[in-house]
Amino acid sequence: MSPRPRAEMIEATRAKLLASARQAFGRLGYAQTSMDDLTAEAGLTRGALYHHFGDKKGLLAAVAAQIDAEMDQRLEAISSAVADPWQAFCERCHAYLHMALEPEIQRILLQDARAVLADSAQAGEEQCIESLGALLQHLIDARVVEPVAPLALARLINGSLVEAALWIANAAHPAQKLEQSLGGLNLLLRGLRRSDAAAATAGGA
Template sequence: MSPKLTKAEQTRRTRRAILDRARHLFATQGYAATGTEAIISKLGITRGALYHQFSDKLGVFKAVVVEAYDEITAHIRTRIEPLDTNWEQLVVGCQAFLEVAQQEELRRLVFIEAPAVLAVDTLVEIDQYGFGLLQESIQMAVAEGDLRVVDGEGFAHLVNGALNELAAWVAQSDDPQRLETAQQLIEALLIRHRS
């Protein structure tokens, strides 16, 4: 006989099940084509349980996107941790971000659905941690004399904008050459400003 789950554990499991099911549907069918009934139908829960966890479908989607951004950050960290210098971490970190644009679920969730569904200020808020890492790395590169730019914070916004646009471009195609080209372009942008 298995032990009875606590209310907190039941709530956690229900939330996890909703997020997993919603992520699959949003990534394969898109936000507009996914109704709350489709999310709950195979989970054996009520619409009330979904609304207890999230205010509405948009709340579920936002939570899915937050988790997707966490995965992107983890991917970047995995790629840069073995590297010795901040400069290498900056270049490889930017390139690693672009790699995500060809990972099927993340591509659709982050680069296609999220910009179409969520307000710009919501996306900026969700990406604040990732942008903070980029900004910190650029500031460090400036301080170490590796980058020569007019303003470190402004340059971080420039690189972030370039990364987001390149990622959207990469996400539109399965062609690995497009990813390689985008990675070369971001590296060229950084090298152009290297001291």
């Protein structure tokens, strides 16, 4: 059997470290995770970790980016599966808040990454704002949402969703906070919609 190509071996090592770190950070939290235990579980050395990710903080950033990318894919799939653009937008916002109940997202993304990786978290939010802005521009062009600067509105909506998700993730009773947040979100979303668009939907129902 021929030896594996170097690029493939590098990718396999990174994948092992990410998988081991993701499991450890999700189970123990960032502060309680030992780099020696993590690398031993992956069958690798601390030198491999430092080579690929720099340090423990760099490893957390890579894990957070991986989870964030998966969330984006899930949200895109949810909104793409709904034919009505307005309903798709609403379901995307709802789904984001529901994700705040998932233990891995709670601990790694909404707790540890927010505390340890402030700059990286801000960069990730900018990408979310751009995506929301594009969706809102489409709704504005379709005369579903009142005309307004889409990126400004995207910042307001994203900020509301992130703050609500953090509130849910850090609550003693997160399911209760989710229910309260969804009620507030629905009120905010109704305020975005053009009155004539809502009337047209009601008339066609």
